[in-house]
Amino acid sequence: MSNKIKCVVFDCDGVLVDSVSSWRTLHSFFGTQNHNLLEKFLSGEITDQEFMNLDIQMWKEVQPKIHQDDLFRAYSGIKLMPGARETVSELISNGIFVAIVSAGVDIFVSTIAGTLKVNDWIANGFNFDEDGYLLDDGIVRVSGQGKDKIINKLIQMNEFAPNEVLSIGDSDIDLSMYVEGSSFVGFNPSRENSKRAFEDAGVPIIEEKDLRLILPYVFD
Ligand SMILES: [Mg+2]
Structure with missing residues (x-):
């Protein structure tokens, strides 16, 4: 396959789902x-x-x-982003590795990961007792401002080159998904801050809520 991009990493809230924050x-x-x-x-x-x-x-x-x-x-009312299903299945059927790196809530992100059948995912989350009741301490797996650590791990584990990786995020914090040599697309910037940060970083910005619009950045 001649395609350069071999791995696409999505933020979840505001990218794969049409909702700003699974915490909110x-x-x-x-x-x-x-x-x-x-x-x-x-x-x-x-x-x-x-x-x-x-x-x-x-x-x-x-x-x-x-x-x-x-x-x-x-979470029952939360909907997938328009085009999410088609986009992820297009990527997967072309042999591209699809991952979700989210600082959102694991019980929600795991549902989305299962629905979209992505290859790998990670998110923050909760501890429950044996009867299913929420315990006091959350579990930190992804620091919002340190998503590059996870992306680097993903690159190592799957032996990708950084320039084979494309990350998609909706907020300024997601710019931490960028690792040297990789690419990043700003999608559906939820706040004015995020849009400005994307502009300052000089990354492509997709404002329309249609995830299919990322495909040209994968297959060019
Ligand atoms: Mg987000």
Whole structure:
């Protein structure tokens, strides 16, 4: 095969699914808001782990016992991004490795990974007790600002060259998916910040919510 790109890595929230954040979905579900935590997190005052645990604490103040099924229910209305199914199956049928690297919620991202039949995925998430109730400590696997660590691991594990890898993200934070030599496409920039960061980075930007528009960046 003469195609240069051998691996496409997608962010999940806002890229494979038409919803800004799988964390925000849970906040709307429980009627909580974490704006000041987000600010503290972005300024480095609290870590990924603290951020996640404080989120869980807020939800437990509303509902002390939270079952796994409650969380699944919170995601029931979320839809795939238009073109997601067609795009991923086109990539896979051409022998391209497809992965999801998400700082979102694992129970949600795993459903999307299963629906789209991607080759590999990783996300942050929750611990549950044996009866399925949410425990206090979240699990950090992907730091939003450090997605390059995961991409590098993916490259090593599957013996790709960096220039065979294309990453797709919707937010400025996703620019951390870029590793030297690889490519990045900004898709559906959700905030003005993200659009500006994509422009500053000089990456291609797709504003229309149709994931099929990334295909020309894979097969050119
Ligand atoms: Mg996103």
